Structures are given as structure tokens and as C-alpha cells.
Amino acid sequence: MHILMIECNPNGVAGIANALQLGHHVTFVSADPDFYLNVSPLTKAAFEHANCQVIKSADTFFIDALVELAKGIHADKPVDGVTTYSEYHTVHTASVARALGLPGMNVDGALNARHKHRTRLTLAGTGVRQPRFAHVPTLDHALIEAAVREVGFPCVIKPSDGSASLHVLHLTNETELADYLAELSKVVDYGRSVVRIPDILVEEFIAGELVSVEACVHKDGRIVNLGVTDRCLSGFPYFIEMGATFLNDHPQQAELFAMNEAVLRNLGIDFGFIHAEYILGKDGPVLCEVNARLIGGIVPGLMKISSGVDPYLEVIRQALGEEPEHPIPGKIVASVRWFGSPVDGTLSRIDLEKLKALPGYQDALSYRVPGRPVTKLSKSNFDWVGHMVFTGSSREEASSRCEAALDLIDLEIAVGVAR
Known part of the structure; x- marks a missing residue:
């Protein structure tokens, strides 16, 4: 099958790699393919795969030009499915899917999620709790x-x-x-x-814990809530995500699931994997925002560990018109912690080897190689240097293992130039 992938995200390159391993053909369209070479160790092999075509185009973010580009790709080799893991390109993907007559979200629904003011205005008066x-x-x-x-x-x-x-x-x-x-x-x-x-x-500003509901909307409109992801945030004034745990027994899960269905239906979101964030305020969950795509970061990896189902591949299968499997969390609970640098500088050395001997260890990865610049962890998720993943029999155990492991990271940053 031929998949058209419109941009991606660093961790989503794993989905492209897996699709290629299964024998699919992937055409990857990006304004800056080199960006992915610098942020994912899987990218080079994926881009060099015989079944992968990489097209660099400055038109990726301009819908009319992108649609014409997609039509040309389709004419040369018929496209069976179009998708993205990129938040910035959900509306573009919906537009291309519509133009090619392929499965996808309706464009208005994608716009209602992509632009946060449209989310708020569309849900006003529906009974959905918002700030x-x-x-x-x-x-x-x-x-x-x-x-x-x-x-x-x-x-x-x-x-x-x-x-x-x-x-x-x-x-x-x-x-x-x-x-x-x-x-x-x-x-x-x-x-x-x-x-x-x-x-x-x-x-x-609503005070409270931030969580998200991961869901899948089938082509017949059926909504399946998959699980709840709790989130750890940095201190104010910024909102950097520093950790997450994917679980199926959150104490407010029933209320969150019911609210999530109301949100998605009112926004007209009718297809695909969806990531919606909620603040657990004193009067109940309050909608933070809706993202019309699979959750980002390493969380799809947590979903796979806990459920045995790879959500990256299920996104592709659904785009190809197949019935997706549901990565619903099981008895194993997986948690991630991201880490960064306390200062701007250049990465001199990073050693994560000590983590491998710890109970529940699954994975640890640096997003930078020595010699690359790093920014102080201060403003956004783009300041991350790397992550670690641990499992446990409960949210508390998995999270505590992650927290303990943070102290064992050996990180050296060069912060000045000798004169």
C-alpha cells in the first residue's frame, strides 16, 4: 500500500520505519527533511529505504499548493492513505484526504481542533466546561x-x-x-x-492537575476512549511537560470519558486518533485543548508497552481504510520523564547506562549527540534533551521509578568559550 505522510514529529518517524518494515511504500513530504535527520536516530535508515520517497517542498504548509502536489504524487503512484503525526498539519492532511477521496477527518472538524479559538467558540453554550x-x-x-x-x-x-x-x-x-x-x-x-x-x-487560569484522554474515532462516528494520560508540568510561568503516565484506572476516568465524547461530537471530529487535554478543577474537568491527531512525544510508546498495540501503526492502518486496533492500557503501567539542561550551552557528554540496571527500565534516549547545542529547559517542550521510560504495576510505582532514575543521569554541558 502507498502512504502519503505529510510532515511528522520526531518520535513519529518510528511509525514510518514500521510501515516500511511491513512492506508499505511511504512518500514523505516535508519543508525540511533534514530536521528529522537531526532529531531521530531512525530517520536516516527510513529515508534511505527502497520503499521511501522523500519530497522536500516549501509548499507543505500551503493547502492549495499541497493539494496539487498530492494530486501529482497520486497520479504517478496511486495513494491508498494520507496521514500525519504533526499537530501543525492536521488540517492539511484532512484537506488532502478530501481532495483524493481517501479516509480522513472532515476539514471543519480538523479546523475546530487545530485553532484553539474555534474550539472555545464552537463549544460555547454546549454545556462543556471551559475556562x-x-x-x-x-x-x-x-x-x-x-x-x-x-x-x-x-x-x-x-x-x-x-x-x-x-x-x-x-x-x-x-x-x-x-x-x-x-x-x-x-x-x-x-x-x-x-x-x-x-x-x-x-x-x-484554572488550578488543577492536567490530564489527557486518548481516543479513536472510527469512520462510522463511533468514539472509543482508550485511556487517561496524567501529566507532570514544570513550574510557572511556562507549561513544559516533564512527565506522563498512561493508565486505565484514573479516579475521574468515567467523567472524563463522558465529557470527551461530548467534546468530540460537538466539534465535529469524526475520524482518527485524538488527544484531548483537561484540567481537573475543583468543580470537575475543564477542557484545555483538543489535538486532532495521536498524542505526541514518547507517549505512543507507553501505549504500546501497556497495551501491546502500536498506535503509530494503527494511525496508518486507519488511514488505509482498515479497522484500527485499540491500544487500551493493560496491567503494566508505563511512565516517562523528560529531562533537559539547566543552562544554554553545548552537550559535552551524556551517559544513561546506569539506568539500564534499575527495576522497570524500558528505554532511555538522548535527543542530542555530543557537540550539539542545547537550550536551557525553560520555555517549551522543544527544550527537552531526552527521556526515560519505566514500568510498574501501578501509576505510583512506575512514576517513582522514573523520578529515582533522574538522579542517575550523567550530563555535562559546556557553557562558555575560552578566550
């Missing part, structure tokens, strides 16, 4: 300042089309707001030709 919010369709500082005053401090401000917690900030005063707007004014894209839309969302 109070204000949508500003432009980077007009006066309008944004007025929106912040309307919502009140403390609040959370974010671009409507962001990802990986990039440019998401907890604000407590006017000075922080002014600094944020000055910084955001310089941001015109997110890299890989992904142009930022001007819309800004200001939301009431």
Missing part, C-alpha cells in the same frame, strides 16, 4: 491588553495555533503581559514553513 476566555483575532496590543483585563489576572495567554506549549504563558501582572507581547511580536512562524496565524486566546 472563561477572550479571543483576539489580531496581534493588536491594545485589544489583547483589553482582553486580559476582561478575563483578569492570573490568566493564561497563548497563540491559537501553537503546539508543544510554545509561547504559552501564565500571566500575573501588566509587566509580564508587556514582555510577552514584545517577544511574540517577533514570532512569524514555528519553523518548517509553518506560518503563525494572528489569533490570540486569553483564558482564565
